[in-house]
Amino acid sequence: MKRALMSVSDKTGLVSFAQKLIEKNFEIVSTGGTKKVLEDAGIETISVEDVTGFPEILDGRVKTLNPFIHGGLLGRRDLPEHVKTMEKLHIQPIDLVCVNLYPFKETIEKPDVTLADAIENIDIGGPSMLRSAAKNYHDVTVVVDSADYQVIANELDEFGDTKLETRAKFAAKVFRHTAAYDALIASYLTEKAGIVAPEKLTLTYDLEDSMRYGENSHQKAWFYKDALPKEYAITNAKQLHGKKLSYNNIKDADAAIRIAREFSEPTVVALKHMNPCGIGKGNTIEEAWDRAYAADSISIFGGVIVLNRKVDLATAKKMHALFLEIIIAPAYTDEAFEILAKKKNIRLLQLDFVNKDEQPRKETVSVMGGLLVQEQDVLEEDPETWTVVTEKQPTAQQLKTLLFAWKAVKHTKSNAIVVTNDDQTLGIGAGQPNRIDSTKIAIKNTGNNLDETAVLASDAFFPMDDCVEYAAEHGIKAIVQPGGSIRDKDSIAMANKYGITMVITGIRHFRH
Template sequence: MATGDVKIRRALLGVSDKNGLIEFASALTGFGVEILSTGGTRAALEGGGVHVRSVEQFTGSPEMLDGRVKTLHPKIHGGILARRDRADHRREMELHGIEPIDLVVVNFYPFEQTIERADAGLDDAIENIDIGGPAMVRAAAKNFAHVAVVVDPADYPALLDELRASNGELSHATRWRLARKAFARVTAYDCAISNYLGTRTENESAPLGETFSLSLPRAQELRYGENPHQRGAIYGDFMKIAEQLHGRELSFNNVIDISSALNLILEFDDCREAVVAILKHNTPCGVGIGPTLKAAWDKAFATDPDSPFGGIIVTNRSWDLEFARTVDELFTEVLIGIDYESGVLDFLRKKKNRRLIRFHPQALSRDELDVRHVIGGLLVQTPDLSIEDPRRGQVVSKRAPSEAEFRAMDFGIRVCKHIKSNAIVFATEDRTLAVGGGATSRIDPVYSAREKAARLNISLKDTVLVSEALFPFPDGPALAAEAGATAIAQPGGAVRDREVIEAADARGLAMVFTGVRHFRH
């Protein structure tokens, strides 16, 4: 395999994303590079004053079938795939009048963007499946020993810099890097097509397809995995959603915690007041709502003053200086906000290791599938986005909840679904009072939450208990009432529901069956 530099004399350009195209092509012609193009790319180049040799003139064949056949021709693919270091290839090129193509600059029809449109149907998607583009990219990437391939306009500046510095040549290392990126792009494109078509018949769609494919770029290599003896990296768009502004590089566990924190705070995207949530080891340990971040923080922190040490703090609004000064007194791993008011970042950056994150909710798609690795494969499910209104649930007790109890149920449901099962929350309408989770029985989280509240001298009187799953026996509601709860929200559906309801009525509890379970395994 040839490993030397390659002189770029002829380039084929065919792009849907025309950002930077004219400037890039103009610079190429300045190096004496002949530009081949067709269709909309050719029109854009000529409109920008770039001299172009048409693909039709290059191949001697016209564009056909309303543009479906433009570059699928032996003179194109022969010019890309020919090995310049083999005499037999050179002889065949001469015999068939094939001219070499040294640089292929292609990005594909916008299939992914098309299927994101609410009004896009199957026909629209099909018409935006590129054929010739991926074929040329694969050919050029395969023959990277002799050809460079560019699939991303972001690579234009570095490519031009190298051409300027190397008398119009590109190194083997650059061609190899670009080839790897090209194959990854083709794979991602094909995955998007396969996943989309796999969920559809001609007239219907389904959330889960017959096949499931993943192709994600590595966003960042992490210092290690969950533990120091493990390797770790993050793939996909996480860093675009959670932008790091300061601090040590994120750890594997930081990323998991940040993801959980963002999913939790998004439950309150309809809340007009400030919301603060504190998480530790992927688990909420306090959530509060208030007129200011400081007021919300005081409520969240009071739930469990011990656990926030080394934890994650997330808010639903921009951080102000008063709140930053309050939090600064505590050692934390990660602070997350929609933004930071003037002077806040400078203040928080005084602690060099603390990680500061700006959350970009507009970059997040909440309907992404939930994917988990299991031995031998992947489990895939639709995300748990349900937030059921307890007022629409079934009041099964003799006493109906008060409006304040309904509001507390609504708050508790939003929090409880993010706690590892078995899970419960004692809450009022604006704060958690006690959290119990990760238990192997339904009664144990009630015990642990009550005992922790007692140790911290937190009264659970007049609270609401929310459970993410049903109570199979009456002991849970009985213990909740003993702790001070006045109402319970749970899915219902147990064999002994009648006994559970009777236990609630005997203690004056209001109970609502929401009908929706939120297991978190």
């Protein structure tokens, strides 16, 4: 008779799987809650204590850590010496292990979790049994996922045993599972210990989707979700309508909601290829849309739109008139959704903005041979900390407008220049290898239609005074920039020459 060891926290499918094993002439060793569920279902089991000859101790912390368990898992059937030792010590082989682990992830996701609760939900015996069985997969079938029970049942019916190929795949899955489990524990305890740069970085993600392709059609791609995702994240957006999100859609959507996070008043962000092409504010979401659209009515074609208020019918009608890839909002009125959903391919997503100010996790960027890790750029902007460096002083309204421009430029690819008025972006110059070209592009994109309220923001300092001069010659009245160049005095002198105001933030916002 073969022997199976079953000890699971997740009881999904447990009874029917155990019944199949009994049918195939397995005897079942079990413990704790698993044993009770099985016996309540009329399935006879052998207790772990009867196998080990040793009682469960220390509030259940020690029960399966025993040679009669691990010898039965690790003993190789093809080595006479192993077989002889097991027979001499009366260790019975264990042929199948069905184990899943204490719910550590579910425990630490609880808002009121204590460190003591988390520690008690660190499984020790479960991973040990899984790893022992997986190491010896040539002889032992190991299953950690209830979704795989049917695969085993089918092979037992067809072949009388599981296939070596299947056992190998399940063993690999076990090591992925225990690695992810340990990664969560490591991250949690590392954070609790206040360690910010551990010598080993352990990250774990769950496969969310297999993409049709990546950045380009010849590249394969997959979308993985953080095992403990934040609330305000594209992974938590609910897709209500349209085609699956593509690789580029996800990157653009993520960039767009990062920008929207900056604003509390009714705001619309239009984004294209990781750069904003229009940001508009208003008293209503329709007014904000009108301004975002007017900011760049050409580039918005095929763009990603984020609205931080419920989409109403009037705004929906205006968006419906355009080709847009994605619309993200906290909600849609029934009438707004009905009109937008008339286009079968547009992606309509719903994302809760309540948690937009939650503390974000560090962000990672892959490079060949490694990984860059940094805090997200979520610095709270405070004009009270800025320094006026010109003879011309900014008005209160100019400071308000400069703050809007400063928030917009921090989300534009470097070198970045953004021109705005009080309520909308007017021109954006992004990603140029020199700052004067970004300045020229931003000014050009305004259509040279600048009034007294127009201001300019630069994500980093001006290396020379040419950007300031070009801006002044085209009607800019106020500039915000980080400062820090050895030629700051030249840019300040140029601003004074044209009678414009310049403020220094002391903080740059590169975005590569």
